[in-house]
Amino acid sequence: MTSSHAAATPTPVLETATRARAAAAILAPLPRSAKDSALRAIADALEARTAEIVTANAEDIAKARAAGTSETVIDRLTLTPERVRAIASDVRDVVALPDPVGEVVRGSTLPNGIDLRQIRVPLGVVGIIYEARPNVTVDAAALCLKSGNAVLLRGSSSAYASNTALVAVLRDAVAGAGLPADAVQLVPGESRDSVRELMRARGLVDVLIPRGGASLIKTVVEESIVPVIETGTGNCHVYVDAQADLDTAVEILVNSKAQRPSVCNAAETLLVHRDIADAFLPRALDALAEAGVTVHGDEQVLKAAEGGKVTAVPATDEDWAAEYLSYDIAAGVVDSLDDAVAHIRRWTSGHTEAIVTTSQAAARRFTQLVDSTTVAVNASTRFTDGGQFGFGAEIGISTQKLHARGPMGLPELTSTKYIVTGDGHVR
Amino acid sequence: MTSSHAAATPTPVLETATRARAAAAILAPLPRSAKDSALRAIADALEARTAEIVTANAEDIAKARAAGTSETVIDRLTLTPERVRAIASDVRDVVALPDPVGEVVRGSTLPNGIDLRQIRVPLGVVGIIYEARPNVTVDAAALCLKSGNAVLLRGSSSAYASNTALVAVLRDAVAGAGLPADAVQLVPGESRDSVRELMRARGLVDVLIPRGGASLIKTVVEESIVPVIETGTGNCHVYVDAQADLDTAVEILVNSKAQRPSVCNAAETLLVHRDIADAFLPRALDALAEAGVTVHGDEQVLKAAEGGKVTAVPATDEDWAAEYLSYDIAAGVVDSLDDAVAHIRRWTSGHTEAIVTTSQAAARRFTQLVDSTTVAVNASTRFTDGGQFGFGAEIGISTQKLHARGPMGLPELTSTKYIVTGDGHVR
Numbered sequence: 044m045t046s047s048h049a050a051a052t053p054t055p056v057l058e059t060a061t062r063a064r065a066a067a068a069i070l071a072p073l074p075r076s077a078k079d080s081a082l083r084a085i086a087d088a089l090e091a092r093t094a095e096i097v098t099a100n101a102e103d104i105a106k107a108r109a110a111g112t113s114e115t116v117i118d119r120l121t122l123t124p125e126r127v128r129a130i131a132s133d134v135r136d137v138v139a140l141p142d143p144v145g146e147v148v149r150g151s152t153l154p155n156g157i158d159l160r161q162i163r164v165p166l167g168v169v170g171i172i173y174e175a176r177p178n179v180t181v182d183a184a185a186l187c188l189k190s191g192n193a194v195l196l197r198g199s200s201s202a203y204a205s206n207t208a209l210v211a212v213l214r215d216a217v218a219g220a221g222l223p224a225d226a227v228q229l230v231p232g233e234s235r236d237s238v239r240e241l242m243r244a245r246g247l248v249d250v251l252i253p254r255g256g257a258s259l260i261k262t263v264v265e266e267s268i269v270p271v272i273e274t275g276t277g278n279c280h281v282y283v284d285a286q287a288d289l290d291t292a293v294e295i296l297v298n299s300k301a302q303r304p305s306v307c308n309a310a311e312t313l314l315v316h317r318d319i320a321d322a323f324l325p326r327a328l329d330a331l332a333e334a335g336v337t338v339h340g341d342e343q344v345l346k347a348a349e350g351g352k353v354t355a356v357p358a359t360d361e362d363w364a365a366e367y368l369s370y371d372i373a374a375g376v377v378d379s380l381d382d383a384v385a386h387i388r389r390w391t392s393g394h395t396e397a398i399v400t401t402s403q404a405a406a407r408r409f410t411q412l413v414d415s416t417t418v419a420v421n422a423s424t425r426f427t428d429g430g431q432f433g434f435g436a437e438i439g440i441s442t443q444k445l446h447a448r449g450p451m452g453l454p455e456l457t458s459t460k461y462i463v464t465g466d467g468h469v470r
Numbered sequence: 471m472t473s474s475h476a477a478a479t480p481t482p483v484l485e486t487a488t489r490a491r492a493a494a495a496i497l498a499p500l501p502r503s504a505k506d507s508a509l510r511a512i513a514d515a516l517e518a519r520t521a522e523i524v525t526a527n528a529e530d531i532a533k534a535r536a537a538g539t540s541e542t543v544i545d546r547l548t549l550t551p552e553r554v555r556a557i558a559s560d561v562r563d564v565v566a567l568p569d570p571v572g573e574v575v576r577g578s579t580l581p582n583g584i585d586l587r588q589i590r591v592p593l594g595v596v597g598i599i600y601e602a603r604p605n606v607t608v609d610a611a612a613l614c615l616k617s618g619n620a621v622l623l624r625g626s627s628s629a630y631a632s633n634t635a636l637v638a639v640l641r642d643a644v645a646g647a648g649l650p651a652d653a654v655q656l657v658p659g660e661s662r663d664s665v666r667e668l669m670r671a672r673g674l675v676d677v678l679i680p681r682g683g684a685s686l687i688k689t690v691v692e693e694s695i696v697p698v699i700e701t702g703t704g705n706c707h708v709y710v711d712a713q714a715d716l717d718t719a720v721e722i723l724v725n726s727k728a729q730r731p732s733v734c735n736a737a738e739t740l741l742v743h744r745d746i747a748d749a750f751l752p753r754a755l756d757a758l759a760e761a762g763v764t765v766h767g768d769e770q771v772l773k774a775a776e777g778g779k780v781t782a783v784p785a786t787d788e789d790w791a792a793e794y795l796s797y798d799i800a801a802g803v804v805d806s807l808d809d810a811v812a813h814i815r816r817w818t819s820g821h822t823e824a825i826v827t828t829s830q831a832a833a834r835r836f837t838q839l840v841d842s843t844t845v846a847v848n849a850s851t852r853f854t855d856g857g858q859f860g861f862g863a864e865i866g867i868s869t870q871k872l873h874a875r876g877p878m879g880l881p882e883l884t885s886t887k888y889i890v891t892g893d894g895h896v897r
Contacts, residue, residue, distance in 0.1 A: 071838075167841070294896055412495075423896045432586060443697065449588075449887070459876070460845060469852070470725060470729055
């Protein structure tokens with residue numbers, strides 16, 4: 044299948060992908076010990092070469108400052124010696140995780156005596172397209188390496204110097220451990236063209252995982268002929284049912300919205316059953332006000348907000364659709380649980396929806412009818428996370444239905460193959 | 471996510487997909503008993519209305535004859551009362567299969583006391599694009615229904631009358647069993663435009679599964695923005711190792727190639743280790759000649775064929791790449807197992823490769839290095855099949871790495887979602 048691509052004009056991106064493919068073939072059959080040695084070497088090298096990394100990072104930061112970048116973004120971009128140590132420590136955590144490759148997913152002896160085994164194998168070449176955070180460079184490389192995949196890293200151009208320094212350290216460590224350095228590569232070029240080339244490299248790249256803003260993800264999903272795993276857009280809902288403990292409901296709402304509003308599992312919409320609205324809304328709006336949240340409400344919510352402390356403005360369709368990632372929340376009153384489900388089905392990005400209820404029947408119906416990666420019952424939307432789920436690591440949160448859905452750990456970076464063993468069996 | 475699509479001009483194809491989406495929401499939470507009732511009703515209705523189906527089929531056959539269609543294709547298109555009974559019987563087999571929906575894939579109690587469950591859920595709306603065989607219409611509908619999915623059927627225009635009659639029977643039976651008739655729909659229109667519209671219906675259609683020729687699959691894979699599961703192209707290899715039982719090798723070779731050459735798991739290339747070539751090739755070529763197979767050989771194979779009974783012609787790169795689906799095989803001699811693997815990696819479609827060997831080390835290395843859906847050791851390539859694997863049914867054979875790889879049964883027609891249950895848990 045690669046032959047047609049090998050014949051194409053070898054651009055720097057395609058050459059990189061071709062080298063990744065060759066490295067992937069070497070990585071695939073490696074035992075865990077070989078991969079763990081390389082990961083340990085990476086952690087050690089990150090600590091040994093921290094100065095080099097921080098110096099390169101300073102270059103990116105200076106550029107970002109000159110371009111008037113916001114302090115929030117600059118903070119995400121910044122690498123300090125402490126942060127580099129934390130990144131190295133995360134790599135050591137990946138060493139401790141089990142190797143998914145070789146796991147027998149199912150197996151049986153068929154009626155004719157053939158032994159059938161379905162085993163996990165690496166995907167091959169994984170392309171990650173991501174935004175400013177340079178820690179993703181190391182995280183993604185470590186997870187791909189552990190799962191036997193070669194990785195092509197396409198970070199933000201604003202982190203190019205940092206990523207270049209980090210990848211140099213990673214490659215040296217990998218090669219020093221006797222593995223192919225091309226298992227970890229930065230995609231050359233800072234322009235959008237390199238993303239476009241990656242998206243056309245079907246047969247060389249096995250999957251692209253875009254991590255970042257909705258527009259990046261939309262572009263990749265619509266334009267790529269390489270298979271894509273869509274990640275991370277989260278228009279998450281909290282629904283407070285007719286029967287709900289008010290304290291619990293307020294606590295889950297505020298935690299879901301305000302504990303860390305900039306992430307994809309933060310809540311963006313509150314739906315309240317009309318039977319509990321009068322009792323719940325005043326307390327909820329006060330608590331949101333205290334947390335510094337602006338409410339985009341429907342008529343009933345605006346009425347409840349009158350004279351209270353909360354800042355409330357009218358909600359439009361844009362609000363029901365919005366992934367604010369800020370101290371804002373859309374809020375509305377619904378006539379029934381089924382109406383809440385219908386609202387969610389219409390507007391959700393399919394990430395996480397929570398119900399707060401004391402009714403077993405309501406919890407059961409909500410979890411059956413809501414079709415999102417995660418349905419939380421009497422728990423914050425903020426738990427949808429590979430670390431929280433006990434996966435030990437996370438390459439992203441898939442919001443699509445094919446291949447992987449929800450937080451993706453190491454097994455989600457594998458495919459499977461069947462081994463059919465006979466002794467001369469024919470049909 | 472569907473909102474943007476709902477706003478687009480509602481063409482007949484999009485209207486069909488929108489109705490399928492509504493039906494899918496009703497199907498998803500249904501228990502097995504409701505789905506099995508509908509399947510039993512389908513089987514009964516197929517038998518009760520056989521005459522109607524066969525009459526419609528006669529129309530398609532008359533058209534195909536008038537167009538000078540080959541008898542092989544007409545045979546595939548033909549429905550007799552016996553064949554309709556067999557199709558009904560296949561539907562009853564699906565009734566007997568376990569329901570994948572609701573299966574707990576993993577589950578644990580997290581350290582904080584939250585109960586985490588990952589459960590299988592339907593994909594939603596599944597689009598199947600396929601060629602002449604009208605039995606696929608019923609098979610695909612039955613498998614989708616059993617797995618809680620709505621199905622959009624886009625068969626060949628040459629089977630339009632047959633498919634229209636079959637789908638009418640299916641819909642009546644489904645509605646009679648109290649399920650939404652729109653769970654099973656024929657995509658309107660006989661032109662290629664309807665395929666194009668399906669491929670753009672992201673947000674309405676969850677997955678497209680093209681079944682058929684390589685060019686159809688390539689078009690869908692490259693042009694669809696709906697996620698695709700690539701199926702069925704099989705350039706399968708048989709490799710005869712330096713140490714191999716010659717009788718076993720001949721039997722597996724002939725079975726893999728000639729037992730049913732028109733299917734995707736038939737062998738298309740023979741590779742022979744040079745150390746066994748002199749002993750094996752004369753016997754292999756004789757056996758292939760007896761089975762009526764033409765050999766497209768490299769220099770050494772052509773030399774071995776001289777003066778023998780087999781028809782042998784020189785192999786070109788087209789032959790190494792070919793999925794003949796006929797009584798033809800490409801054949802070459804390799805210097806080592808690793809060279810066989812390199813040849814396979816270069817030319818395979820990634821479906822099934824077999825090794826014939828008495829060496830445990832060779833078997834182990836071959837299964838580790840070959841990256842295809844199925845690796846057979848001392849067994850025919852013909853075993854790669856959902857029925858043979860004991861899955862009870864098959865919607866196709868995926869040759870891609872994401873989501874499903876190899877024969878796809880009912881679990882492969884599902885996604886998963888996580889249920890997070892707490893009692894007021896926050897972060």
